[in-house]
Amino acid sequence: MPDYKLVIEGGRELRGETYVSGGKNTSLAVIPATLLAEHPCQLDNLPDIEDVRALVQILRHLGAGVEWRPDQKQMQVDPAKLRTNTVPFRLSQKMRASYYLMGALLGRYGYARVGYPGGCNLGSRPIDQHLKGFRALGAQIREENGMVVLEGKLRGAKINFDMVTVGGTINVMLAACRAEGDTVLTNCAREPHIVDTANFLNRIGARIRGAGTDTIRIRGMSKLNGGGYTVIPDQIETGTLMIAAAATRGDVTLHGCIPTHMEALTAKLLEMGVLVTSRDDIITVQLRQGHRAIRLSTQEYPGFPTDLQQPMSALLTRALGTSEVIENIFDSRFKHLDEMRKMGAKSVINGRVAYIEGVPELHGAPVTAPDLRGGAALVIAGLMARGITEIYNSETIARGYEHLENKLNALGGSIRREPVASDVYGYANSL
Numbered sequence: 001m002p003d004y005k006l007v008i009e010g011g012r013e014l015r016g017e018t019y020v021s022g023g024k025n026t027s028l029a030v031i032p033a034t035l036l037a038e039h040p041c042q043l044d045n046l047p048d049i050e051d052v053r054a055l056v057q058i059l060r061h062l063g064a065g066v067e068w069r070p071d072q073k074q075m076q077v078d079p080a081k082l083r084t085n086t087v088p089f090r091l092s093q094k095m096r097a098s099y100y101l102m103g104a105l106l107g108r109y110g111y112a113r114v115g116y117p118g119g120c121n122l123g124s125r126p127i128d129q130h131l132k133g134f135r136a137l138g139a140q141i142r143e144e145n146g147m148v149v150l151e152g153k154l155r156g157a158k159i160n161f162d163m164v165t166v167g168g169t170i171n172v173m174l175a176a177c178r179a180e181g182d183t184v185l186t187n188c189a190r191e192p193h194i195v196d197t198a199n200f201l202n203r204i205g206a207r208i209r210g211a212g213t214d215t216i217r218i219r220g221m222s223k224l225n226g227g228g229y230t231v232i233p234d235q236i237e238t239g240t241l242m243i244a245a246a247a248t249r250g251d252v253t254l255h256g257c258i259p260t261h262m263e264a265l266t267a268k269l270l271e272m273g274v275l276v277t278s279r280d281d282i283i284t285v286q287l288r289q290g291h292r293a294i295r296l297s298t299q300e301y302p303g304f305p306t307d308l309q310q311p312m313s314a315l316l317t318r319a320l321g322t323s324e325v326i327e328n329i330f331d332s333r334f335k336h337l338d339e340m341r342k343m344g345a346k347s348v349i350n351g352r353v354a355y356i357e358g359v360p361e362l363h364g365a366p367v368t369a370p371d372l373r374g375g376a377a378l379v380i381a382g383l384m385a386r387g388i389t390e391i392y393n394s395e396t397i398a399r400g401y402e403h404l405e406n407k408l409n410a411l412g413g414s415i416r417r418e419p420v421a422s423d424v425y426g427y428a429n430s431l
């Protein structure tokens with residue numbers, strides 16, 4: 001994708017209705033999980049995002065038959081004839097979720113050679129817990145020229161994660177599905193996409209119980225069949241759109257979401273004075289007056305998601321009073337606040353705590369998206385700001401949001417893409 005910037009004319013209220021796309025982080029787990037099957041799988045409600053595009057490239061490189069129709073949100077994967085178990089670094093570093101190829105290929109073939117994953121630069125992001133889980137299942141692991149080589153016949157095991165890890169929980173679950181015997185994972189992450197991945201695997205013949213709790217039990221199966229599955233809506237896109245609605249003092253109704261996944265955000269928005277109502281798969285967000293500062297602390301699900309901390313802190317730049325935001329999951333997830341200072345926002349960062357003093361107004365400025373959710377936060381800041389905001393490195397936003405600017409424009413925003421001359425550099429493309 002050629003480099004482009006987003007140009008936002010701020011100060012317009014968002015009003016109207018839109019829909020939420022399929023879950024990014026669910027899709028990025030379920031697509032590699034299809035490789036555990038013997039027969040074709042059909043996935044529905046997949047988002048049209050760059051990370052899915054990169055994953056399709058990886059699956060095709062491996063030899064899987066992939067037919068993706070983004071306009072129909074549908075993908076067919078035929079995993080029958082893989083020609084290689086190697087995911088080269090040039091492909092693995094395109095995204096974080098390439099680490100799922102380790103669990104999927106190891107589980108299916110007892111051998112995988114995968115480059116280290118990429119992903120947003122949020123500080124140190126080791127995968128030691130993934131590797132600890134694979135080792136406990138019987139894999140020998142070595143590093144060869146920067147590639148992780150995993151090999152061995154897998155047997156069920158009891159594994160307690162040292163910390164709660166989303167990727168680690170899913171990855172070890174993938175491998176354990178085809179191990180011999182039973183596996184019990186404890187201290188697991190409980191995010192909705194872990195449940196969704198387990199539901200998909202069970203649909204194609206796996207036997208997984210307890211996903212969504214801190215203990216997951218897996219009976220290894222000698223083979224998994226194929227089958228169809230519809231992925232859940234994106235929790236983080238839902239939240240981003242909810243926050244954008246509040247930030248512009250708008251009135252927006254979102255369709256196709258799961259309100260129970262949004263409880264931590266909804267509670268905080270209500271505390272700030274934003275009106276949030278929901279029924280069935282619909283959420284409405286309205287804000288008429290100013291909103292109050294809050295104290296926010298990111299936690300694993302069902303706590304406040306780290307992925308919404310950045311969009312939420314954009315909203316806090318205009319709250320009445322000073323907010324305290326504590327980032328408990330990642331070392332370095334406040335770079336967007338440095339950028340927002342160029343727009344008149346006031347914040348002080350002390351390690352994993354940011355103090356954001358609300359200001360009456362932001363003004364447009366050229367800024368750089370530091371990472372995916374930081375980019376979304378800058379879009380929200382741009383929508384709130386007086387004048388024109390230009391967001392460089394905006395390709396990073398398309399990695400995880402389906403046509404974000406189109407959705408916001410349909411609600412009354414004014415955002416356009418403009419090509420960037422090749423001599424303009426933002427952050428290194430680190431996602």
Ligand code: EPU
Nearest residue numbers: 025096097124125126127128129130165166167168329330
């Ligand atoms: N951690 C370790 N060792 C491990 C694994 C994790 O020390 O082996 C640490 C991490 O460094 C981090 C914490 O544990 O401090 C949590 O990491 P986790 O493994 O839960 O995160 P992840 O798998 O790297 C996924 C999402 C992220 C999301 C986090 C937390 C995908 C592809 N990525 O990352 O999504 O922020 O879970 O919910 O699912 C995003 O969508 O913008 C994004 C960054």
